[in-house]
Amino acid sequence: MITWYAVSGAIEQGLVYGMMSLGVFMTFRLLDFPDLTVDGSLPLGAAVGSVCLAQGMPPFLALIPAAFAGFLAGSVTGILNTKFNILHLLASILTMTALYSVNIRIMGGPNLPLLGLPFVFSPLIEMGITPFLASPIVFGGFAMVAGALLFWFMQTETGQALIATGDNPKMIKSMGVNTHSMIILGVGLSNAMVAVSGALIAQNQGAADVNMGVGTIVAGLASIVVGETLFGSRAGGSSVGRCVVAVVLGSVVYRLAIAFALGIKVGEFSFQPSDLNLITSILVVFALILPQLQKRLRK
Amino acid sequence: MMLRLNGVRKYFGRGTINEVLALDGVTLDIEKGEFVCVIGSNGAGKSTLMNSIAGTFFPDEGSVVLQDNAITNWPEHKRAKFIGRVFQDPLSGTSANMTIEENMAIAMLRGKRRGLSRGVKPAHRELFQNRLKKLELGLENRLHDRVGLLSGGQRQALTMLMATLVRPDILLLDEHTAALDPKTAELILSLTRELVEELSLTTLMITHNMHHALAFGSRVIMMHRGRVIFDVRGEKVKSLTVDTLLESFHSVGIAEFSDRMLLV
Ligand SMILES: Nc1ncnc2c1ncn2[C@@H]1O[C@H](COP(=O)(O)OP(=O)(O)OP(=O)(O)O)[C@@H](O)[C@H]1O
Ligand SMILES: [Mg+2]
Numbered sequence: 001m002i003t004w005y006a007v008s009g010a011i012e013q014g015l016v017y018g019m020m021s022l023g024v025f026m027t028f029r030l031l032d033f034p035d036l037t038v039d040g041s042l043p044l045g046a047a048v049g050s051v052c053l054a055q056g057m058p059p060f061l062a063l064i065p066a067a068f069a070g071f072l073a074g075s076v077t078g079i080l081n082t083k084f085n086i087l088h089l090l091a092s093i094l095t096m097t098a099l100y101s102v103n104i105r106i107m108g109g110p111n112l113p114l115l116g117l118p119f120v121f122s123p124l125i126e127m128g129i130t131p132f133l134a135s136p137i138v139f140g141g142f143a144m145v146a147g148a149l150l151f152w153f154m155q156t157e158t159g160q161a162l163i164a165t166g167d168n169p170k171m172i173k174s175m176g177v178n179t180h181s182m183i184i185l186g187v188g189l190s191n192a193m194v195a196v197s198g199a200l201i202a203q204n205q206g207a208a209d210v211n212m213g214v215g216t217i218v219a220g221l222a223s224i225v226v227g228e229t230l231f232g233s234r235a236g237g238s239s240v241g242r243c244v245v246a247v248v249l250g251s252v253v254y255r256l257a258i259a260f261a262l263g264i265k266v267g268e269f270s271f272q273p274s275d276l277n278l279i280t281s282i283l284v285v286f287a288l289i290l291p292q293l294q295k296r297l298r299k
Numbered sequence: 300m301m302l303r304l305n306g307v308r309k310y311f312g313r314g315t316i317n318e319v320l321a322l323d324g325v326t327l328d329i330e331k332g333e334f335v336c337v338i339g340s341n342g343a344g345k346s347t348l349m350n351s352i353a354g355t356f357f358p359d360e361g362s363v364v365l366q367d368n369a370i371t372n373w374p375e376h377k378r379a380k381f382i383g384r385v386f387q388d389p390l391s392g393t394s395a396n397m398t399i400e401e402n403m404a405i406a407m408l409r410g411k412r413r414g415l416s417r418g419v420k421p422a423h424r425e426l427f428q429n430r431l432k433k434l435e436l437g438l439e440n441r442l443h444d445r446v447g448l449l450s451g452g453q454r455q456a457l458t459m460l461m462a463t464l465v466r467p468d469i470l471l472l473d474e475h476t477a478a479l480d481p482k483t484a485e486l487i488l489s490l491t492r493e494l495v496e497e498l499s500l501t502t503l504m505i506t507h508n509m510h511h512a513l514a515f516g517s518r519v520i521m522m523h524r525g526r527v528i529f530d531v532r533g534e535k536v537k538s539l540t541v542d543t544l545l546e547s548f549h550s551v552g553i554a555e556f557s558d559r560m561l562l563v
Contacts, residue, residue: 176379
């Protein structure tokens with residue numbers, strides 16, 4: 001059975017991973033750039049944020065270096081792709097792989113526990129709000145701010161050029177936009193969001209771990225397709241506002257679905273947390289082939 | 300002088316067995332206000348000529364000078380400041396996922412710095428609507444529609460407006476009506492004429508239709524195997540006929556293409 005505690009935990013996770021999903025949305029949908037860097041930039045953000053925290057930086061401030069580190073990682077992928085003509089997928093795999101070593105260097109080991117340190121939601125707890133309400137509130141706030149910022153940015157002159165770069169590079173080049181810069185900027189910003197998300201996740205879990213990023217891209221995609229299916233159109237472009245909301249809600253629904261699946265018991269059988277990546281991949285595969293199946297059925 | 304190409308040579312697949320000399324030392328001066336029509340058989344190098352002006356790639360030899368700027372090594376996006384382009388594929392010139400006004404707002408900033416102010420400025424809407432009214436396609440009432448919803452002809456008309464929204468020093472049209480049905484093609488052509496006259500643009504238009512070339516061009520250029528083999532300007536264009544053009548084709552031994560062109 002699924003408990004109220006599990007539901008609250010799932011919402012909290014959905015919100016804290018929401019910012020990550022927005023980052024993936026930005027590359028995957030807006031820039032048309034499948035970017036696996038995120039599997040490395042999520043723990044990178046966690047590592048940098050946690051080290052800063054451990055050095056005594058206030059928990060909110062510690063997110064800024066994390067964002068910078070994420071941006072840097074993303075722009076490395078962007079540069080490999082644009083300036084050195086490496087296929088986007090391969091470029092991102094290379095960065096992701098390199099980040100594994102970098103992250104261990106940053107943390108001085110494969111993980112970094114954050115015992116007895118102040119977190120972003122600590123002020124609320126001090127005000128007397130129970131922890132299992134405090135963190136969803138704080139993470140919800142973060143998801144809203146991140147969504148609003150992304151929405152705002154995409155309406156700016158630069159953001160519009162970025163969307164057009166993903167949609168029609170030939171056209172936007174003829175309009176005087178340097179598509180290389182746009183890709184580097186876009187993949188950078190995306191990974192900055194993912195890294196901040198990683199830093200928050202580390203605070204939520206009380207530790208940063210080099211393996212916490214495994215499956216990030218697939219979870220992000222799952223949130224996007226769930227959100228698009230349930231709440232909104234799949235087109236990027238002018239409907240960014242709606243997509244942003246759909247992606248964050250999709251992230252929450254996705255985590256709820258996972259919590260629900262983990263609660264299922266059929267006789268002796270029940271899912272384990274380690275089955276999660278399998279379930280998620282199947283979900284994404286299904287969402288990707290669904291439109292094709294529909295087309296075939298209609299014929 | 301608006302544009303000067305000096306001995307421009309361009310190879311594709313240089314050093315491989317597929318090596319093609321697409322431009323074989325083209326030298327060309329285009330004066331301000333000229334309407335240059337480029338004709339020639341398939342693979343003659345017409346698009347390559349245009350792309351080397353637009354900066355899609357850099358020439359292997361030779362130089363390109365636009366007004367007083369030596370732009371030979373400028374990347375495409377940097378040259379876009381001076382150049383308006385319309386492609387053959389009507390889907391190429393617009394962003395399908397974005398709305399009509401978003402596309403036009405992007406075109407408003409051609410060659411300018413893009414910052415963090417609002418992309419679509421409310422103050423520009425009236426200008427967009429006025430430009431769109433000109434098309435008589437009812438698009439002025441559809442500013443918020445995704446461009447993907449428009450027909451190919453409507454998209455090409457919008458691309459024409461976008462290419463000229465900020466006045467370009469030179470307008471490049473690469474068979475921009477070839478993918479359209481005859482009626483829509485005529486519409487786009489008359490729009491082309493209107494815009495070129497209104498803004499007194501310098502224009503380079505590639506076409507396979509010799510009638511169009513003669514009707515529009517203040518200068519007609521014929522290309523063959525990467526060279527300009529025929530170049531007529533001014534008064535002499537008026538005395539040109541499709542037959543004389545065909546004769547010139549035959550004289551260089553490309554009868555096989557000229558028959559096809561006559562049919563267009
Ligand atoms: N990107 C490219 N890579 C390799 N070869 C190319 C490329 N672009 C053009 N070519 C070759 O260069 C030559 C000139 O091509 P171009 O496209 O300029 O011809 P065109 O005159 O525009 O012909 P068409 O009337 O068919 O459009 C052709 O032989 C073509 O195959
Ligand atoms: Mg061509």
